Amino acid sequence: MERIEEMWGHLKLTKDEDEPIELEEEAREEVHRKCEWCLIGKFYMERSIGRAIVESTMVKIWRVGKQATVKEVGPNVFIITFSTQMDKKRIEEGRPWSFDNNLFVIKPFDGYVQPNMMKFDNALLWVQMHNLLLVGMNCECGERIGRSLGVVEEVEVDEDDVGWGTFLRVKVLLDLTKPIARRRKVTINGSKFWIPLKYEKLPRFYFKCGRILHEGNNWQQSGQQEGEAARFGL
Template sequence: MDEIEDLCGNLRLTEEEEIIVECSSGSEEEVLRKGARRLVVKICANRAVGKEVVANTMRKIWRISKRASFLEVGKNVFIITFANHADRQHALEGKPWLFDNFQFILKLYEGDLEPGKMKFNVESFWVHIFNLPLGHMTKDWGERTGQSMGKALDVDVDEGGIGWGKYLRVRVELNLHKPTASGRIVMVQDKKIWLTFKYKKLPRLCFVCGWILNGVDGCSVAADTDCFGLMPIINVGLHSQTLT
């Protein structure tokens, strides 16, 4: 994209092409108003997916009141218009979503952003952290562990900041272009403890590098993977960390 912008910057425009079109503030307000019921999605599959198939499938998965409309703006990139704000909020709060076991990345609608500049490189997941000592099943430890993975968004604890149960549940925003970690080593009173991670709704991963998304050139570790590296993972250690 930067190369295209540099190329355009070096072009010599004709007098006709130098005419500037200005938009009034009223039209911007209209864009924002319409965007209040919209989201943008990218389906991270290595094959094209038709909008009607996506619309029919996701209505069943979301269980929304009315069918949402999908407008294709790029390969597997769609603008979704919901019938009401409640349906839109339901889709946002239920993230992450999968489509045919491929990552279904939802983003807020930005009406002033060109489709080619939209970035779909992060997604939030609920991660179950096992093997924390009982006294460390807290919001503070959840945030520390979550920050080591990406960006900690939420920790499922009670009003006192304590998590009760077999695991601590943390919502983390992950970079999809990095390996998916199966755990972490933590130091508790000079003792090393291995924490095991289990992910909710984890999609297909590259079986070589562990990334959820690879670039258009394929896996950075092995050149013989498919163009997105989106294959069912065969590493037993990571496969066991997936929750449905």
């Protein structure tokens, strides 16, 4: 489709083709009201997945209070319309989601971007920061380390901003086109420490480059090759 559109872009337009058609705001009000109940998402997998499969699997996995409707708007791209705001919020906050270990990137609905121009190259993942010094297991340190990975959405700590445990848990919006970080080096009181990183619900990714999104088909399932998978995720 992108190739065809590129070819069309080099053709000389007729007067009628080049004349813009103004769409009135009043005609879009109904869509604005409906989009408040919607999320849009894309499955990253080699084969195409149909709407019926999304309805019969993902909707059941989500256990929504009332039936959600699914509409396909592009290759493996779907709009999900929920019956309640509670269901929509729960699904949005419950990211990441996957199907057959393939990532389903969900984001807020945006009706002002053409479906073929929508970007689904960022996803929220919970990152576990292991073997972190106890003095560093707090909200500030979690945010500082998390910002080296992406945009920090949440640091799981107690009310006093301290998160003691076997690891510090941080929700980060990751750039899926970049290699998955395996560890970070931190400095405390002049001493340097390596902090291993593990990712919850890590989907299929490319072992050769460590990326979730990549051109080609040399991916391996994150649960395979245990020596490598243990360094990347759970």
